[in-house]
Amino acid sequence: MTRKGKRLLSIGGMFAVVALAAGLVLTAMSDSVAYFNSPTDIMENTPGPGQRIRLGGMVETGSVVRDQGETVTFRVTDTVQSVPVTYTGILPNLFREGQGVVAEGTLGPDRLFLADTVLAKHDENYMPKEVVDDLKARGLWDDESSRPMATEGAGT
Known part of the structure; x- marks a missing residue:
């Protein structure tokens, strides 16, 4: 794999981790929301x-x-x-x-x-x-x- 490919893979992995963390936070907060x-x-x-x-x-x-x-x-x-x-x-x-x-x-x-x-x-x-x-x-x-x-x- 080239250097450019490794960089794109690591950036994609970081986005996936941030998206997962945001999803977990929103799921945890949805139970405590009073509309x-x-x-x-x-x-x-x-x-x-x-x-x-x-x-x-x-x-x-x-x-x-x-x-x-x-x-x-x-x-x-x-x-x-x-x-x-x-x-x-x-x-x-x-x-x-x-x-x-x-x-x-x-x-x-x-x-x-x-x-x-x-x-x-x-x-x-x-x-x-x-x-x-x-x-x-x-x-x-x-x-x-x-x-x-x-x-x-x-x-x-």
């Missing part, structure tokens, strides 16, 4: 029982109810549909009504979202990118103010 869902997505395509998902949207105004303990119930909306969420734990300091939020957990058989993690971004205008894209696709996003257009209540 983002808007409230409309959840109402239209109910996830399987026990399937871990992310729910993102805005905390519906007037929906936050705090129990005596650390349990909080609220609704997450995308201005079209809303999903009731219950969470036990300490909420982020920036959690409030009208704020963008991402909750991670499972959907119960009664369509109550059981969150084990609630995330809020430090920017007061935060809204998950997927929710903004969804609102823009529905024509419900005001580009001038970078806020959702006002609507009269979300469906349940």
Whole structure:
């Protein structure tokens, strides 16, 4: 075999090793990925029982109810549909009504979202990118103010 052939063979071998490593990493990560869902997505395509998902949207105004303990119930909306969420734990300091939020957990058989993690971004205008894209696709996003257009209540 010539020197050029050996060089091409070694380069091809390196590409094969890198491709194999990338494939193994992606396969290992696919089990831990929690996909983002808007409230409309959840109402239209109910996830399987026990399937871990992310729910993102805005905390519906007037929906936050705090129990005596650390349990909080609220609704997450995308201005079209809303999903009731219950969470036990300490909420982020920036959690409030009208704020963008991402909750991670499972959907119960009664369509109550059981969150084990609630995330809020430090920017007061935060809204998950997927929710903004969804609102823009529905024509419900005001580009001038970078806020959702006002609507009269979300469906349940």
